[in-house]
Structure formats: structure tokens, C-alpha cells
Amino acid sequence: MAYSFPEEVLEHVFSFIGSDRDRNAVSLVCKSWYEIERWCRRRVFVGNCYAVSPAAVVRRFPDVRSVELKGKPHFADFNLVPEGWGGYVSPWITTLARAYPWLEEIRLKRMVVTDESLELIARSFKNFKVLVLSSCEGFSTDGLAAVAANCRNLRELDLRESEVEDMSGHWLSHFPDSYTSLVSLNISCLGSEVSFSALERLVSRCPDLRSLRLNRTVPLDRLANLLRRAPQLAELGTGVYSAELRSDDFSNLVGALAGCRELRSLSGFWDVVPAYLPAVYPLCSGLTSLNLSYATIQSSELTKLISQCHSLQRLWVLDYIEDSGLEALAACCKDLRELRVFPSEPFNREGNVSLTEQGLVSVSEGCSKLQSVLYFCRQMSNAALLTIARNRPNMTRFRLCIIEPRCPDYITHEPLDTGFGAIVQHCKDLQRLSLSGLLTDRVFEYIGTYAKKLEMLSVAFAGDSDLGLHHVLSGCDSLRKLEIRDCPFGDKALLANAAKLETMRSLWMSSCSVSFGACKLLGQKMPRLNVEVIDERGHPDSRPESCPVEKLYIYRTVAGPRFDMPDFVWTMDEDSALRPS
Amino acid sequence: MEGSKSNGYGECDQANLKATELRLGLPGTEEEPPLKVESPSFNSRKRALADDAESVLQDGRKSTSGVPPPSKAPIVGWPPVRSYRKNIYSSPAEVAEGGAGAGYLKVSMDGAPYLRKVDLKTYKSYQELMESLENMFNITIGDCSDKGSDYAPTYEDKDGDWMLVGDVPWNMFTSTCKRLRIMRGGSRS
Numbered sequence: 001m002a003y004s005f006p007e008e009v010l011e012h013v014f015s016f017i018g019s020d021r022d023r024n025a026v027s028l029v030c031k032s033w034y035e036i037e038r039w040c041r042r043r044v045f046v047g048n049c050y051a052v053s054p055a056a057v058v059r060r061f062p063d064v065r066s067v068e069l070k071g072k073p074h075f076a077d078f079n080l081v082p083e084g085w086g087g088y089v090s091p092w093i094t095t096l097a098r099a100y101p102w103l104e105e106i107r108l109k110r111m112v113v114t115d116e117s118l119e120l121i122a123r124s125f126k127n128f129k130v131l132v133l134s135s136c137e138g139f140s141t142d143g144l145a146a147v148a149a150n151c152r153n154l155r156e157l158d159l160r161e162s163e164v165e166d167m168s169g170h171w172l173s174h175f176p177d178s179y180t181s182l183v184s185l186n187i188s189c190l191g192s193e194v195s196f197s198a199l200e201r202l203v204s205r206c207p208d209l210r211s212l213r214l215n216r217t218v219p220l221d222r223l224a225n226l227l228r229r230a231p232q233l234a235e236l237g238t239g240v241y242s243a244e245l246r247s248d249d250f251s252n253l254v255g256a257l258a259g260c261r262e263l264r265s266l267s268g269f270w271d272v273v274p275a276y277l278p279a280v281y282p283l284c285s286g287l288t289s290l291n292l293s294y295a296t297i298q299s300s301e302l303t304k305l306i307s308q309c310h311s312l313q314r315l316w317v318l319d320y321i322e323d324s325g326l327e328a329l330a331a332c333c334k335d336l337r338e339l340r341v342f343p344s345e346p347f348n349r350e351g352n353v354s355l356t357e358q359g360l361v362s363v364s365e366g367c368s369k370l371q372s373v374l375y376f377c378r379q380m381s382n383a384a385l386l387t388i389a390r391n392r393p394n395m396t397r398f399r400l401c402i403i404e405p406r407c408p409d410y411i412t413h414e415p416l417d418t419g420f421g422a423i424v425q426h427c428k429d430l431q432r433l434s435l436s437g438l439l440t441d442r443v444f445e446y447i448g449t450y451a452k453k454l455e456m457l458s459v460a461f462a463g464d465s466d467l468g469l470h471h472v473l474s475g476c477d478s479l480r481k482l483e484i485r486d487c488p489f490g491d492k493a494l495l496a497n498a499a500k501l502e503t504m505r506s507l508w509m510s511s512c513s514v515s516f517g518a519c520k521l522l523g524q525k526m527p528r529l530n531v532e533v534i535d536e537r538g539h540p541d542s543r544p545e546s547c548p549v550e551k552l553y554i555y556r557t558v559a560g561p562r563f564d565m566p567d568f569v570w571t572m573d574e575d576s577a578l579r580p581s
Numbered sequence: 582m583e584g585s586k587s588n589g590y591g592e593c594d595q596a597n598l599k600a601t602e603l604r605l606g607l608p609g610t611e612e613e614p615p616l617k618v619e620s621p622s623f624n625s626r627k628r629a630l631a632d633d634a635e636s637v638l639q640d641g642r643k644s645t646s647g648v649p650p651p652s653k654a655p656i657v658g659w660p661p662v663r664s665y666r667k668n669i670y671s672s673p674a675e676v677a678e679g680g681a682g683a684g685y686l687k688v689s690m691d692g693a694p695y696l697r698k699v700d701l702k703t704y705k706s707y708q709e710l711m712e713s714l715e716n717m718f719n720i721t722i723g724d725c726s727d728k729g730s731d732y733a734p735t736y737e738d739k740d741g742d743w744m745l746v747g748d749v750p751w752n753m754f755t756s757t758c759k760r761l762r763i764m765r766g767g768s769r770s
Contacts, residue, residue, distance in 0.1 A: 078658030161665060189665065244689035244696050244762070274741045293666070297741060346660045346667075376660065403660050460659070485658070 007032075011040045020045055042066060047505050049087060049111065050530065053559040054095035065104045066130075067096060071111035073508045073553060074458075075483050077135065080510055080551070082536060084566040086112075089136075093117040097124035105130035112136070118143030122150035130156040140165035141190075148174035155208075158186040169194035169217075175202055184211035188237050188268065193217040204229040210262075213237030216270045221249050224256035231259045238268030241276060241295075250276065258282045267291035267316075274301040284308035288335075291316040293342050299325045299353075307332045313369075314338040319355040319376060326359030330366025338372040339363055343403060346376070357384035364391040372397040379410040380437055385419025389426035398423055399434035405461040405486075408438040415439055421446030424454070431478075434458040444468035448475020456481040466493040473497035483508040490548075491518035498526055506555040510534075514552050517545035522554070523572025530557050531572040532565070540570065690718050690732075690763040701755045707747055718763065733764045 005013075014037055017023055027037040043066040044057060058064075071087025089111045096103055103125045113136045121128065128151045133139075141164060147157065148171060172194045175182075182202065187194065194215070200222075203209060209230050218226075218239025227233070245253070253276070257263075263283050272295040287309045292302065299322040306315065306325065312333040319341050321329075329336065341359070345352045357380045364370060364387070371394055380402050389395075409416055416437040424430060424447050433454055435443065439462035447454065448471035455478050463469070469489035472482065474497055482504065490513035501507055501522075516533065519540075523531040533540055534551035561571040688697045697717050704710045711722050714734065722732045734746040738757045746754070746761070 075658065077663055078661045079664070080658045161663065244687060244760075246691075273737075275743075301741065342666060343660060343662065346662045376662075401660055405656065405659065460661075 007036050010036050014040055039063060048555050049092065050559060050562050051555060051557045054092045058095055058099035064100050065102060068107040069111060070109045073483065073506060075508055076110055080485065082534065082568060085569060086564055088112045088564055090114060090117050093120050101125065102127055104128060107132040108136055109134040112138040115139050115143035119146040122146040127153055129153055132156065132158040133162045135161045137163040141167045141171040145171035145174040148172065152179060153181055155181055156184040158184060159189050160186055162189050164190055166190060166192040168192065172202065173198040180205050182206040183208050186213040187215050188213040190215045196222055200225060200229060209233065211235035213267060214239040216240050219243055221245060224252045227256035227260055232262055233260050234262045235265040236263055240271050241269045242271040242273040245276065254279045265289035269295040272297050277301060277305055281308060285310055287312055289314040293318055303328045309333060312336055316340040318342050318344045319353050320344055322354045323356055323359040327362045330362040334367065335369060336367040337369050339370065340374040341376055343376040346403060351378045357381055361387050364388040371395055374399045376401045376403060378403050380416060381409045381411045382414065382416055382419035386422040389422040393426045395427040396429050397432040398430060400436055402436040406438045417442040424451040429453050432456045435462055436460060440464050441468040444471040448472050452477050454478055459484045459487055461486045463487045463489060466490050469493035470496060473500045480505045484512060486511040488513055491515050494518060495521060498522055501529055501554055502526065502556050508553050510551040513548045515546045516540045516543065516549050519549055519552060519572045528556055530555055530561055533570045533572060534568060536568045686758060686760050688714065688761040691765040693718060701758065706751055714763065731765055734761065735764055736761050
């Protein structure tokens with residue numbers, strides 16, 4: 001018989017446990033712990049908004065202050081998920097508004113958000129503090145105006161990479177004069193001008209403002225004024241970084257930037273005029289994060305800037321940096337943890353810059369703390385990948401995109417199997433991997449054998465047969481998300497590993513060889529999976545069962561099939577009848 | 582097995598045999614109905630779209646998967662670049678602040694509070710351009726190499742370098758010039 005502590009004591013102990021996994025483990029110990037835990041859980045993360053119903057969440061956790069939801073699958077970022085697929089936040093907001101009057105934080109990613117939902121948020125939560133809309137869409141600046149006008153305790157408004165219908169820049173003026181609590185504002189994705197005077201007044205009256213990310217329309221000659229009103233800023237995203245500055249304007253800017261002694265992170269830099277970059281030089285030694293991925297300037301200018309950033313931990317940059325710039329990075333930025341190199345001309349088959357695998361090799365040699373890489377390039381070799389793997393066994397995120405699909409090792413013309421094999425073999429804590437180049441089933445054998453901590457795998461134009469998929473599904477013990485496009489993977493591996501799918505968040509397969517029949521079978525056998533067939537050619541029943549489906553999205557769920565699907569999405573149901581919306 | 586309710590679905594007869602067969606070869610090629618390809622929203626410069634994968638193979642060697650000859654269809658969602666990143670690749674003339682059309686360039690002059698805009702296409706020579714600038718700013722520039730004048734017309738080229746106007750042939754100048762700045766007297770370096 002258990003003599004347990006009084007509830008209050010347990011609750012107090014649990015209050016130190018923040019991680020979802022630990023909380024979930026606590027709730028499994030016994031019924032009374034489950035009960036105590038559910039009353040004191042304050043933060044809920046739902047990685048797939050269709051995995052559980054909003055009603056079930058509020059039923060189990062009656063007093064939540066922070067909710068994070070994710071909607072569309074990752075490949076939606078690249079237009080692979082058709083418009084209208086789903087991910088609507090509205091039913092969630094309606095339920096949350098009723099259940100959690102004290103809700104403080106809402107974070108959404110890849111969801112469809114309407115102005116009505118934003119208005120409901122603005123009206124329902126008296127102590128609302130944080131709104132993060134990451135890669136969301138469906139709302140306009142009218143919705144933002146409602147939030148600005150009503151959320152008197154708002155600390156954070158972050159619209160990162162969302163698609164916002166810009167009615168006008170006047171929404172910013174809806175923050176009342178009495179509103180002073182802004183800590184973080186990210187409007188970098190907005191297209192139209194915001195009212196500068198409103199922005200300046202807002203910045204002036206918010207002494208706790210630490211992060212300000214402007215949009216492209218904020219001209220450089222207004223930046224100095226803003227900065228003088230917020231010398232405490234830690235993160236700054238400039239607007240357009242070009243102008244015809246007179247020399248006194250320029251020195252004004254230099255002075256204003258230098259006055260921001262806490263500045264650790266810089267971004268923005270649209271349309272950079274190299275002559276104005278020296279304005280940020282005084283800040284370089286303190287910078288830990290630098291996003292130059294919009295800076296269309298040449299390697300020499302980039303190098304001059306980066307070579308001064310000795311504390312840099314994160315760098316996002318265009319491939320204009322070239323191998324030479326990356327060598328300088330490797331030499332100067334010994335604290336680098338994360339590097340992302342984006343393509344300046346992704347649709348140009350010919351390379352336009354001198355950026356090769358060598359740049360990445362240099363960084364892997366020089367930066368001993370490098371753990372996260374996203375690298376677009378046009379050539380790669382197994383030898384380079386092996387070197388990178390040996391240099392950086394501490395790598396946790398490795399995403400390589402060789403721009404031409406099925407591109408072999410440019411030296412040996414072999415597939416890149418052994419190179420990626422080396423990555424998974426040496427980098428034992430690898431959590432995320434994206435493959436590219438010419439790859440056979442072999443690479444998947446390596447992945448299944450060695451990538452035991454791998455949680456997310458992205459595959460495109462790779463493999464020869466079902467064996468490839470089978471290796472991954474049967475071998476990767478920690479796999480949560482698998483996304484595949486244009487690979488010859490079909491029914492066999494999927495059906496043989498059906499049970500595995502319940503241990504994962506989701507599986508996406510598009511332009512593969514999974515037949516409609518197999519999808520139906522899977523839907524029948526696995527009631528706790530939603531097997532969604534996405535096919536814009538019309539009802540799958542009008543084609544033979546062996547016909548491959550265009551796109552397939554499988555995810556585990558306790559909510560059953562959803563009912564908000566458009567007419568090109570079907571959930572394969574238990575009774576094997578099609579279930580249209 | 583019939584299946585030809587319409588053209589697109591009839592092709593599944595072949596797919597019947599091939600789709601579940603383990604084979605070397607990729608889906609979406611030859612036998613199967615062509616998947617609908619959305620036209621991606623690339624930037625207005627309309628860069629050459631990526632050809633299909635197979636044509637990448639170096640030295641004409643075949644890949645191990647023996648793929649069929651390349652098609653020219655653009656690949657949706659490849660390379661995996663977010664759409665907002667595609668906007669930065671506009672040429673300088675397309676970055677239109679204030680709605681100016683392509684071709685208009687900004688002209689500044691040291692000491693003058695306002696910028697002006699010119700469309701280089703309306704001029705045929707340096708002389709015409711200089712005359713126009715002189716009128717605009719009410720100054721005398723004279724011959725480009727005239728050391729007697731207080732004003733030196735300069736321009737920023739595609740590489741971001743500031744050059745003296747007049748060194749290169751006119752056509753080369755118009756294709757490489759991003760903006761103009763008339764420098765005064767002692768500000769010349």
C-alpha cells in the first residue's frame with residue numbers, strides 16, 4: 001500500500017518538471033500521480049494538430065497557460081501540400097477560449113489562422129502574453145490590429161515567415177498609448193509599410209523591448225532613430241539596408257548602432273549596400289547570431305564582416321560567401337554551432353558561385369562545436385562527407401541539398417551512399433538528416449543500422465526498391481518523422497512495418513509507388529493511424545487499386561479521422577470505405 | 582484490367598503490372614500518369630528552371646538505376662527553398678520602391694536633399710545623360726574627364742563597386758549600372 005505524500009507536496013515537486021516527456025512519464029506512474037499531474041500541467045505541445053482533439057486536451061488538462069500546435073507537414077514549405085489540405089486552428093481557438101481564460105501563450109506552426117481566430121484570442125485571454133505564428137497563413141493585418149488593441153499584457157508578437165494579407169500598416173497604431181509591455185516584435189515577413197511614427201512611439205514607450213525585427217520597407221535612414229529609442233535591444237532585424245545616406249546620416253547610424261551594447265543578434269540586410277556594412281563592425285565581436293541570408297553581396301564583403309565576429313554561434317548566409325569565405329569563417333569563428341548556406345540562384349543549373357564541398361569541409365575542420373548544418377551546393381564527394389563525419393562526430397543536424405537531383409560523387413561518379421553512411425556512423429547523436437545526390441538502397445541500410453538516435457529523415461530522389469524504406473522503418477529506433485518524395489518505395493515495406501508507424505508522429509510519401517490498395521489495407525488494419533490519400537486526379541476508386549497514389553500522409557492519432565478535408569483528400573477508414581469530407 | 586474511364590486513368594493498365602513490381606526505375610516516369618505539376622511562383626526574372634534529374638549525370642555515364650532520358654518539366658518543390666527566399670533574387674531594377682518601373686535608377690548628388698530617378702534607356706550616350714543630369718541638378722559637369730569641374734559623376738556597378746562614369750562603352754555601362762551618385766569636389770577619393 002502506498003503512503004503517498006500530500007498532493008500539495010507532489011504538485012510542488014512536479015512544478016520543477018518542465019519537459020513534456022518527463023511530465024508524460026510522471027503521469028504514467030499511478031492514477032493519483034496522473035490526476036495530480038494533469039491539474040498542474042501548464043504547457044501543452046501538440047506536434048500534429050490532428051493527433052488529438054481540442055476537447056480531449058482541455059478535458060485532461062484543465063489549467064493550461066501555454067499551448068503550442070503544429071499543422072501541416074514540413075513538405076508544405078516547398079509547395080508539396082496542396083492548398084486547402086487543412087491545419088485550421090479555428091476549432092482549437094474556440095475550445096481554448098472557453099476552457100482557458102488564463103491562457104498566456106499560443107505558438108502555432110504551419111497552421112491556417114483566420115482574423116476571426118485572432119479576434120477571439122484578443123477578446124478571450126485577459127493575461128495574454130505571447131503570440132508566435134510561424135509559417136502560418138490565412139490572416140490579415142486586421143487580425144493583428146485586434147491583438148494590438150486588446151492584449152494589454154502582450155510581450156511577444158512574432159510573425160516569422162507567415163503569409164499575411166497586408167491591409168495596411170496602420171494595425172501597429174492600434175497598440176494603445178498605455179501599452180508598454182512589448183519585449184519582442186517580429187514583423188519581418190510583412191510586405192507593406194508600417195506607420196513609422198507609430199513604430200517609433202511604440203519602441204520609445206516599451207523599455208523592455210529586447211527583440212525587434214523590422215520588415216523590408218523600413219528604410220535605413222529611419223533605423224538610427226529607432227535604435228536610439230531602444231539601446232537595450234539584444235536582437236535586431238534591419239529593414240532594407242540600402243539608401244543614399246548622406247555622411248551625417250551614416251555617422252548617425254554608426255552611433256546609434258554602437259549605442260546598442262547588448263546587441264547579440266543581427267538579421268535583415270535586404271539589398272545591402274556594402275559601403276554601409278562598416279556601420280555594424282563595432283558590434284561584431286559581441287554577435288552570436290548573424291542572418292545574412294538576404295544579403296546579396298559578394299564574398300569579400302561577407303568575409304570582412306564575418307571575420308570580425310569571433311563570438312559567432314549561428315550564421316545564415318547565401319552561397320555568395322563561397323569556399324574562401326567559409327575558410328575565413330572556420331578560422332575566425334571558433335564558437336560556431338550552426339551554419340546554414342542558402343542558394344543564391346537555386347533554379348540555375350549552372351553554378352554561379354565558387355562554393356563547393358570544400359567550404360563545408362573547412363568549417364567542419366575549424367569549428368569544433370559545429371552541430372547543425374544546412375548546406376546547399378552543386379557538388380559533393382564521398383571523401384568530403386567522410387572527412388566531415390570524422391571531424392564532427394558531435395553533429396546533430398545535417399541537411400545537405402545538392403541542387404541537382406541524383407547527382408553522384410563528382411570525383412568517382414559513385415553514389416553517395418558511403419559518404420552519408422559515414423555521417424550516420426560517426427555522428428552517433430544525429431537527430432535530423434536530409435539526404436540528396438545519387439543514393440541507392442545501400443545508404444538506407446547504413447541509416448537503419450547506425451542512425452539510432454535519428455528522429456527526422458528527409459529523402460528525395462533516392463533508393464532503388466522497397467528494401468530502402470524497409471531498412472529505415474525497421475532500423476531507426478528513434479524515428480518520429482519521415483518525409484519522402486520521388487522514391488521507388490512501395491507497398492511491401494510500408495505494410496511490413498505498419499506497426500512502426502504508430503510509434504512515429506507522421507510519414508509523408510509523395511510521387512512514390514504506394515498503391516491505393518495498400519493504403520486501404522493500412523487504414524483497415526491500423527485504426528490508430530489516419531491514412532490520408534491526397535490525389536488531385538480525382539476519386540481513387542476511379543482507378544485500379546494497384547495504381548499508386550500521388551501523395552500519402554500517415555499520422556498517428558487518438559482523434560480518429562478528421563472531417564475538415566478538401567475534396568482531394570480521403571482518409572482510409574477501418575471499414576475500408578472511402579471517407580470523403 | 583480495364584481502367585480507361587478517361588485518358589489519364591487508362592495508363593494505369595500498365596501501372597497495374599509495374600507499380601507493385603520491385604524494379605530499378607523511378608515512379609512517375611513513362612508508364613504512370615504524369616503527376617500534375619503546379620507552376621511554382623518563381624521570381625519575375627524567370628530563371629531557367631531545373632531540368633529533370635537524369636540529365637545531371639557527368640560524362641554521359643548512366644546512373645545505377647538506368648533512368649530514362651531527361652524530361653524538361655520543372656520539379657515542384659525542388660530545390661527545397663522557401664518561397665519567401667525566392668524574392669531576394671530580383672535584379673536591382675525590379676526592386677521597386679515607390680512603384681518605379683524597371684529601368685529607373687536613383688541618382689543622388691552630394692549636398693542635394695532629394696534623389697532623382699532616371700531611365701537609362703531614354704539616353705543613347707554619355708553626353709545625353711550628362712546633359713540631363715546637369716539640367717536636373719542645375720550644375721555643370723562638363724566632359725566626364727574634365728578635371729576642372731567640381732562634380733564627378735560616379736555609379737555603382739553590379740559588383741557593388743563605385744566607378745567613375747565614362748570609362749566603359751555606353752552599352753556596357755547601362756547594363757551594369759545600378760545607381761548614380763554625383764560627387765562634389767573634395768569628396769572624390
